[in-house]
Amino acid sequence: METSQNIIELNDVSVSFDGKIALSSLSLLIKKGERIALIGPSGAGKSTLLNVLSLSNVSGTGNIMIDGQPPSFYRNRKVRAKKIGVIRQQFDLVNALPVIHNVLAGKLADWSLFRSVLSLVIPQEKIMAEQALSRVGLGHKILEQTGSLSGGEQQRVAFARLLVQQPEIILADEPVASLDPARAEDVLGILTKLVQEENQTLITSLHSVDYAKKYFTRVIGLREGGMVFDLPVDQLTDRHLKELYKLRETSE
Numbered sequence: 001m002e003t004s005q006n007i008i009e010l011n012d013v014s015v016s017f018d019g020k021i022a023l024s025s026l027s028l029l030i031k032k033g034e035r036i037a038l039i040g041p042s043g044a045g046k047s048t049l050l051n052v053l054s055l056s057n058v059s060g061t062g063n064i065m066i067d068g069q070p071p072s073f074y075r076n077r078k079v080r081a082k083k084i085g086v087i088r089q090q091f092d093l094v095n096a097l098p099v100i101h102n103v104l105a106g107k108l109a110d111w112s113l114f115r116s117v118l119s120l121v122i123p124q125e126k127i128m129a130e131q132a133l134s135r136v137g138l139g140h141k142i143l144e145q146t147g148s149l150s151g152g153e154q155q156r157v158a159f160a161r162l163l164v165q166q167p168e169i170i171l172a173d174e175p176v177a178s179l180d181p182a183r184a185e186d187v188l189g190i191l192t193k194l195v196q197e198e199n200q201t202l203i204t205s206l207h208s209v210d211y212a213k214k215y216f217t218r219v220i221g222l223r224e225g226g227m228v229f230d231l232p233v234d235q236l237t238d239r240h241l242k243e244l245y246k247l248r249e250t251s252e
């Protein structure tokens, strides 16, 4: 029998900055294994929603439960890192270090400080890093300086780091925004394949509707902090998209 456990539950979540609404009374249930694309015009609240889900210090109102637990349960970095992994557009890699160290940084939450510092000299768990890098097609670049890699390769290093971290939920904010279309497809293809292999839950903000349709199972349209639609990808129509992206009528 299929279990339909909600790994994320948001109830009536609102966030505003200086009185301006960024998220407005958002309620949302997300099941384990879903691949969700957040789409919508600039300023719609996509990044704010991802920040809320990452349990960053976003102040707002409403209720959040991650795998049945409130945010306070995840205050400990180790506990949080096992549940939630984040990929950002700028990858958050240390450019001056070899690739292997950036990949093993995925283990930092597990390791003692001593071991983490030691890993800068004697790479620990090298096999684990090698395996993760092979899975993203970068097994041959393990000792290269991270900053010398292309943008697409650096994003793959960030994925390898997540393979080592093994969070249950992956939040990705515009992971392909800085890549050309061929590399963007390549990177999204790898990310969504890994997520399926690992049975993880993926929530990604995207500007491309085509990528949302091709790589994700569910699409949520946000506009001005509110939800315009929440659909399985195969039910998304041009009418939904027109409504989502329409330019605001001016009074002129």
Ligand SMILES: Nc1ncnc2c1ncn2[C@@H]1O[C@H](COP(=O)(O)OP(=O)(O)OP(=O)(O)O)[C@@H](O)[C@H]1O
Binding pocket: 017, 018, 020, 021, 022, 040, 041, 042, 043, 044, 045, 046, 047, 048, 049, 205
């Ligand atoms: N730290 C902040 N301080 C003030 N206002 C903010 C802050 N973060 C977001 N906002 C505002 O909240 C609203 C939602 O922004 P958000 O970045 O979540 O949108 P987005 O959909 O991710 O946009 P984009 O596609 O351009 O990245 C916007 O009006 C934005 O200006």
